[in-house]
Amino acid sequence: MQNWAGNLEYSSTDIRRPRSVEELAEVVAGASRVKALGSRHSFNRVGDTSGVHVLLDGLPQEIELDSEARTVRVSGGVSYGELCRRLDRAGVAIHNLASLPHISVAGAIQTGTHGSGVNNPSLAGAVERIDLVRPSGEQVSLSAADGDQFLGSVVGLGALGIVTGLELSVRQSFHMRQRVLENLPWDSALENFGALVSSAYSVSLFTDYAGDVIDQVWLKALDSEPALAGLFGATAATEARHPLPGMSAETCTPQLDEPGPWLDRLPHFRHEFTPSNGEELQSEFILPLEQAPAALQAVRTLAAKVAPLLFVSEIRTGAADEFWLSPFYRQQSVALHFTWKPLQAEVEAVLPELEDLLRPFGARPHWGKLFTPASHDWEALYPRFGDFRSLAAAHDPEGKFRNDLLDSILGVPAASAR
Numbered sequence: 001m002q003n004w005a006g007n008l009e010y011s012s013t014d015i016r017r018p019r020s021v022e023e024l025a026e027v028v029a030g031a032s033r034v035k036a037l038g039s040r041h042s043f044n045r046v047g048d049t050s051g052v053h054v055l056l057d058g059l060p061q062e063i064e065l066d067s068e069a070r071t072v073r074v075s076g077g078v079s080y081g082e083l084c085r086r087l088d089r090a091g092v093a094i095h096n097l098a099s100l101p102h103i104s105v106a107g108a109i110q111t112g113t114h115g116s117g118v119n120n121p122s123l124a125g126a127v128e129r130i131d132l133v134r135p136s137g138e139q140v141s142l143s144a145a146d147g148d149q150f151l152g153s154v155v156g157l158g159a160l161g162i163v164t165g166l167e168l169s170v171r172q173s174f175h176m177r178q179r180v181l182e183n184l185p186w187d188s189a190l191e192n193f194g195a196l197v198s199s200a201y202s203v204s205l206f207t208d209y210a211g212d213v214i215d216q217v218w219l220k221a222l223d224s225e226p227a228l229a230g231l232f233g234a235t236a237a238t239e240a241r242h243p244l245p246g247m248s249a250e251t252c253t254p255q256l257d258e259p260g261p262w263l264d265r266l267p268h269f270r271h272e273f274t275p276s277n278g279e280e281l282q283s284e285f286i287l288p289l290e291q292a293p294a295a296l297q298a299v300r301t302l303a304a305k306v307a308p309l310l311f312v313s314e315i316r317t318g319a320a321d322e323f324w325l326s327p328f329y330r331q332q333s334v335a336l337h338f339t340w341k342p343l344q345a346e347v348e349a350v351l352p353e354l355e356d357l358l359r360p361f362g363a364r365p366h367w368g369k370l371f372t373p374a375s376h377d378w379e380a381l382y383p384r385f386g387d388f389r390s391l392a393a394a395h396d397p398e399g400k401f402r403n404d405l406l407d408s409i410l411g412v413p414a415a416s417a418r
């Protein structure tokens with residue numbers, strides 16, 4: 001079994017598709033190593049195991065809306081695409097979405113997946129309750145009332161249990177318009193960065209860091225926000241655009257200010273379009289928003305090495321949250337995302353240099369993308385890192401949910417059989 005990008009083959013020796021949570025709990029209890037996989041859109045081995053992989057698409061795929069409480073209960077195997085269609089039919093919405101709707105809700109939230117918007121928390125920000133199966137097969141359900149247990153588990157890298165269900169907060173459905181601006185001079189972007197990324201509900205910048213201009217600015221605006229014909233020297237595109245210059249915009253969500261529902265504007269790509277596999281790699285580094293101009297300027301100094309490996313880089317933002325291993329933990333952030341060409345060796349060769357460059361800005365790597373584990377001081381990056389490690393050791397002392405990547409980050413559990 002491979003991941004979506006096809007850059008890695010999982011090491012599991014057994015793949016199971018339990019038909020009920022009880023059956024899943026039995027599989028987990030009986031395995032010495034086990035891990036869940038969602039839609040396999042991660043680019044690294046965070047979801048790998050040398051034992052049993054459980055796929056949750058055989059479980060009843062429940063999406064139950066509680067209109068009064070403004071929450072939705074979602075089973076572990078459901079994707080955002082499925083969830084959003086159902087929510088929209090009921091007249092409700094989620095606050096934000098990633099660029100692609102095909103990812104699983106549980107897998108996305110476990111790695112801190114996010115969209116953009118200075119006031120929009122990551123997808124984990126909607127979680128009100130999380131249901132987990134522990135290594136013994138015990139089923140637990142945690143909410144904010146459980147304090148640290150909850151705050152440590154929501155962005156949990158799959159290290160604290162198999163997520164069988166989540167309760168997410170929803171809001172009234174909303175309409176948006178999307179507009180692309182072009183050729184934003186780097187100098188004015190850096191000078192006005194805060195105002196630029198606050199100019200609409202969700203703002204994304206697309207660049208390869210070479211040259212004097214940022215190619216595209218994607219503005220996703222609410223009905224209540226003004227239409228911006230230009231901004232800091234950028235001008236409105238007169239045709240729909242793909243983030244990659246020269247590519248057809250057919251696969252992209254509607255632009256040119258055409259109003260439409262949140263679920264067809266927040267992602268960059270249409271739900272009905274399934275991106276082909278194996279054509280790209282990704283890395284992303286998340287750091288405090290106020291550091292953005294200096295960090296971006298630093299990356300520009302590496303443009304000669306980075307640009308030839310890039311399809312494109314996307315610059316996004318996100319609001320702070322309270323989840324211990326969330327890259328947005330307690331800081332309003334900017335996220336520097338890199339969509340690489342499928343040249344893993346070359347990308348892995350340049351990553352340490354990029355990570356060295358971003359270290360002084362407190363950059364936290366995206367847990368589901370390519371990074372160099374040894375390049376990061378996890379304790380310094382995450383104030384509650386030690387607490388997360390203790391939580392994982394307490395709930396999984398034998399390291400049933402561990403793999404080499406998690407061990408290299410969290411350390412090998414004391415009672416691990418390996």
Ligand SMILES: Cc1cc2nc3c(=O)[nH]c(=O)nc-3n(C[C@H](O)[C@H](O)[C@H](O)COP(=O)(O)OP(=O)(O)OC[C@H]3O[C@@H](n4cnc5c(N)ncnc54)[C@H](O)[C@@H]3O)c2cc1C
Nearest residue numbers: 038039040041042046047098099104107113114158163368
């Ligand atoms: C084309 C593309 C676009 C992307 N766009 C974005 C984006 O806009 N923003 C962003 O932040 N990221 C983005 N990503 C990254 C992606 O969101 C993350 O890698 C996310 O984890 C993928 O979810 P998944 O279901 O595929 O998880 P998987 O890769 O299947 O698993 C990821 C982790 O979650 C764990 N996991 C999965 N399901 C469960 C479960 N039920 N219980 C416990 N643990 C579980 C796995 O064990 C593993 O540790 C993108 C990736 C791709 C390929």
